Amino acid sequence: MKLELRGITKTFGALVANDHIDLTVEAGEIHALLGENGAGKSTLMNVLYGLYQADGGEILLDGVVQKFAGPGDAMNAGIGMVHQHFMLIPVFTVAENVMLGHEETNFAGRLNLGAARKKVREISDRFGFDIDPDALIEDLPVGVQQRVEIIKALSREARVLVFDEPTAVLTPQETDELMAIMRQLKEAGTSIVFITHKLREVREVADRITVIRRGKVVGEASPTATNTELASLMVGRAVELTVHKGEPKLGGEALVVRDLAVIDARHQLVVNHVSFEVKAGEVLVIAGVQGNGQTELIEALMGLQPRVTGAIELNGVSLHGLSVRKILDAGVGFVPEDRTEDGLVAAFTVAENLMLDRSTGAPFVKAGTLQRGYLADFAREKVTEFDIRTQGIDSLAGQLSGGNQQKVVLARELSRDLKLLVATQPTRGLDVGSIEFVHKRIIATRDAGIPVIVVSTELDEVVGLADRIAVMYRGGIVGIVPGTTPRSVLGLMMTGEPAPGAEVAA
């Protein structure tokens, strides 16, 4: 089916998310929609899927203008979507999720689960998915959940399929498999819209590429374009894609973690007896697909997990069992995974956020009173030093862009006298310019002789920053390898295969 979007405009208040966007996807074509976070790709697709109503423009399928009042209409017209955050109900089975919204019923309104199971098996066999229709979604790994999303769309005879950032949660191997599925779908005549900001994937699978920046189409590119060309089109200026860093000047072992285990509230061993050490002046990147225990490992280091066993020593002093306050006082800087949730108080000003974890005493608090004057001077200095784009130090942190919020968090942590920096997903959701900045600061911290732990799921970032890489899989460390390890080996390690000749850790 041929899909045409003509002049789609969508505004949220003063923000123009989509500004007269034109897009044509031919039948049996994989069309990549490339753009940074916040460029308006997902908004456009939500308009197409009927979740948002466009303020202007029209949607045509095979030349016929469509009116979608809701996702139901879009689905009936043959549009399917594989959402970035899966639209699956965790406590339902695969069959129930697939049938939801267009249920077949038997006598007395009883659900016809048999028919739904048959449909799941049929589509699953066609693509070689091997999915049990009676499995609960919450028990399935994310890669399999994504396949359920695909089955869900195909069970409604979707002929235009939108994949919204589908590879964010996948291992490199799963990504390759997804690419194969997309090609298979394309051969069956399905039109595919592939939304992403990962250049490599686009070039691998797309037939045509449309680039969106700040809500506007800024150009088309062919898959033969280079990464640099695509990136500069996406960002609007020449960008540095690689991180420049010199050889590390290694010191002694600063952080030593031995046999660390974390048990979560569901009594699962989410961190499975890991051991590693970080030397002064070194970046250790903890790589792995999201949800393999990285979050819990870092929370254990920061004293945020209740059930931890093992040893954590920083410069010979044990951190295990200390309160978060004591750990921060020991000189650990922490950039949390979710800056809006854990890194900042959105309703506080930039200045207040800059002293958030230093409210216990001098220089910000004297005799129980905030030293407003000192704080203002300090905040102004940091705003300049870290190039935080804000209207003033009294602006609310919640009003800043993601990149500037992250700069506030970094400024706060790096302005303390650090013995260790822990940064989790430091560039998630940031624009390319901010990513460059954050990477530079991390490397500068390393070069100042401070041990750094970075947690990242993005292979580019892992390879760019790391002096050594620890790959986590299902709570354990698969291996600790040098920063120069090829991507293919890292990809395999992310699926749990130990690297040949890797330093085996516990």
Next chain:
Amino acid sequence: MSTITQAVQPSQGHPALPSVVLRSWKAAIALSIFAVAALFIFIGLRQGAPGAVSTFQLSQSRDIIQLPDLVLPTFATTLVCAILLVAMAAWSVWITARSARVPLWLIVAFAVVFMVGFLTWAAAGSTIPVPGLFVGTVTLSVPLIFGALGGVISERAGVVNVAIEGQLLAGAFSSAVVASITGNPYLGLVAAAIAGVLVSFVLAAFSIKYLVDQVIVGVVLNVLVIGLTSFFFSQLLSPNAALLNTPDRFPRINIPLLSEIPILGPALFRQTFIVYFMYVAVAVVYFGLFHTKWGLRLRSVGEHPKAADTVGINVNGTRFWNVSLAGAIVGFGGAFFTLGSVGAFNKEMTAGLGFIALAAVIFGQWDPLKATLAALLFGFASNLQNVLSIIGSPVPSEFMLMLPYVVTIFAVAGLVGRSRPPAADGKPYIK
């Protein structure tokens, strides 16, 4: 309280992480405390003269099948019970020490033995009418069960229903008035459902459309309904009681054969229309919730409304109508106060039972059958207090009055464990 004892190796190719058995002493400690309490009460606070007996009456005089009374020697029976309880508590400690989970059946058996011992002790020298105990249990549970069913439906759809109390009271009031005027209790039942729906409309409109905090709306609604019904009661119903507050009650209908089942028959099958209607309602809600399109969609908007939206389900519409349906069901429960038991409306006659119903929803893990069982448990606790105060139990009546609420607190706080509410319960859906 919890120690790590062992790590199970992950099975190959399975996505689940290795799970760790945490030794939980909660159950063992609770059982031990109760066992010690039993020893102290049964032996230390020994009742009756030496050689006193406790009598359990198993049949009512009008029953066809007459079972002989069960006469137990008070002290010997309580002593046996106490020893059994101590043994079970010790066993639970031993099980926990071997890092296994204390099985549910052991806890249930413990509770039953404790209850037998306690009743024997309390009835020293007198008689406990067992069928009457059960009849009262069912009667007192009816509004709780209707309330819990409404709560389950509403919360499964994602709207916290604190307004059960108000819906019960509104149902009680309007059924009394309509049944009195028309002289037809069935019309009163319909009026009760409508009143419940009206309360639900307010709850749904404020929580779904205007995104007001659902708990706050619920609490405010309860106060509003109490105020309104009390006002109308004192201004209209009291002066015109003959016209407005003398509803015909539903007649008792004995189901042939079933009502003659010893002990349980009278409790379950010598009841009024509302009670039989309740049996149907429990079954229909259970079937509907888990086996029909209606239930699948209802649960989907309560678990992950966005996912439901993306498959073309109208989330807020589904929520609105199901909260309304929940109001109708709770309204039936309200009618039971006036048309089923008391026979007239009275100020604040629901007396906080709506909140106990809410507790039953949580204790019953948002499942209609388990919530019904929970409501029956609370009903039993209330009725036990009635029966024991009639036979003149040695326990101070203040303590007995506390019993249903103590059971509620223990049930909800201690025994629920890891029950999981619908994921989007209480969260408004904003696109």
